[in-house]
Amino acid sequence: MRLVQVLIPEGKQESVLTALDAQGIDYAVFDEVGRGDFEAMVQFPVPPSGVETILETLTDAGIQEHSYTIVLPTETVVSQRLSALTERFPGLRISREELYARAQDLAPANSTFFAFLILSTIIATTGLLLDSAATIIGAMVVAPLMGPAISASVGTILDDQRMASRGVTLQVTGLLAAIATAAIMGWLLQETILIPPDLDIRTIPQVAERTSPNFLSLFLALGSGLAGALSIMRGAGSALVGVAIAVALIPPAATSGLGLAFGLPGVAIAAAVLVLVNLLAINLSALILFYLSGFKPLDAGKFEGVKASVFSRIVVIAIGIAVLSIVLGAVTWTTFQAQSYEQQTKTELQQQFTQADLRGVELVRTTVDYEPADILLGNEPEVNVLIGISRDQTVPPDLAQQFDDHLTEQLGQDVAVRVGFIEEQVSEEEPPNPHLGGLRGVQGSPSGLRYYS
Known part of the structure; x- marks a missing residue:
């Protein structure tokens, strides 16, 4: 429920009260004894979804912008007379005036915004290097990115170009x-003992997650934008939604900066693409939701012009996402192909060993070195096979080539196979269990490990 207080200009009291009576609004009127520009103040309760309608009615009755209209949220209203108003104004959507005020509050001063943003990036960069998801999430609480994302869409819908541009x-x-901060931080840390001198950031899971963007990343950004717009319209959960928006933007921006610092352009570009896609998706989803919710400019006469502007902006953002989605599609497809090939390779080799039923020979481990980038570059997959074998067992000299020929025939792709052997000893009381992930009773040493490729 909202409590609306309106100062009535001289000569407008009768028309204002008549308009409220026509709307079935219960009100209280107080004489105004201020400077003389106003003759009375009227206040009345109304559901949030009815504020916009009532204010439009009062505008037609003579309440202009130079008057004072205050909309206050109320903790509790005790009255049996409110049921009729609640039935008349169902829903939870706030008025455009409240939306505008909330968007202004969300966009902090420039100094505050950049201070929190840089601190958030420093924490997120530390979390990436430590491979700590908890640290990264903590950094997102600090990041102030929800305000600009929402205010840009609100400014567009309400035709406030200054708010939208800011x-x-x-x-x-x-x-x-954020990218520059992470790059500077990464460059400085390389000159210290805080990180290993030979650190490859591509092997850090939290970094690798941001350098292989796929369509699932797009769903995160679209959901974050919708949640941000919904939280502002309903006035609930905006702090938590801000974390979700920051998660879609700050970690990949920090990853891009680390890629620049460590001289890895592939990492920097891939993460930057993810940042740009997420940024566009957040703005697109918020803009569409605000438009579908029926918000119109504060000046009703500008609605048609704003409608065309909103549509053109939606089209431009959608085209940008579609172009960048080519990259997401390529990564999604190549990732699926690489993982499918790895699974098929392991299955084929396991079946080959099972059918052979060789005594004293055990398939210990199979690893496949095949990345999405290898598919795009046309590189062959590399398969490493580790076999446990008895000391007196004879090893076929062309085993690696046999595996190569079998995988090439079954999977239809050239492959490079490398086979390693571990000499094993197995006690008579407890034979080896092929379902275990390694060898029971194995005595291995560097001299007992042999490779054939």
């Missing part, structure tokens, strides 16, 4: 600042 500017410059 929201877009803060998002773009903020993410560029």
Whole structure:
């Protein structure tokens, strides 16, 4: 429920009260004894979804922008007379005036915004290097990116170009600042003992997650944008939604900066693409939801022009996402192909060993070195096979080539196979169990490990 207080200009009291009576609003009127510009103040309760309608009615009755209209959230209203109003104004959507005020509150001052953004990036970069998901999530609580993302869409819908431009500017410059901060931090850390001198950041799972963007990343960004818009319209959970928006933007921006710092352009570009896709998706989903919710400009006469502007912006953002989705599609497809090949290779080799039923020979482990980038570059998969074999067992000299020929025939792709052997000793009381992940009773040493390729 909202409590609306309106100062009535001189000569407008009768028309204002008549308009409220026509709407079935219960109100209280107080004489105004201020400077003389207003003759009375009227206040009345109304559900959130009815504020916009009532204010439009009061505008037609003579309440202009130079008057004072205050909308206050109420903790509790005790009255049996409110049921009729609640039935008349169902729903939870706030008025465009409240939406505008909330969007302004969400966009902090520039100094505050960049201070929190840089601190968030520093924490997130530390979390990436430590491979700590908890640290990264903690950094997202600090990140102030929800405000600019929402204010850009609100400014577009309500035809406030200044708010929209500031929201877009803060998002773009903020993410560029995040990339630069992570790059500087990564470069400085390389000169210290805090990280190993030969560290390959591509092997860190939290970094690798941001360098292989696929369509699932797009769903995260779209969901975050919708949740952000919904939380503002309903006034619930905005802090937690801000974390979700930051998760889609800050970690990949920090990853891109680390790629620059460590001289890995592939990492920097892949993470930057993820940042850009997520940024566009968040703005697109929020803009569409605000439009579908029926918000119109504060000046009703500008609705048609704003409608065309919103549609054009939606089309431009959608085209940008579609172009960048080519990259997401390529990564998604190649990742699926690489993982499918790995699974098929392991299955084929396991079946070959099972059918052979060789005594004293055990398939210990199979690994496949085949990345999405290898598919795009046309590189052959590399298969490493580790076999446990008795000391007196004879090893076929062309075993690696046999595996190569079998996999090439079954999977239809050239492959490079490398076979390693571990000499084993097995006690008579407890024979080896082929279902275990390794060897029972194995005595291995560097001299007992042989490779054939």
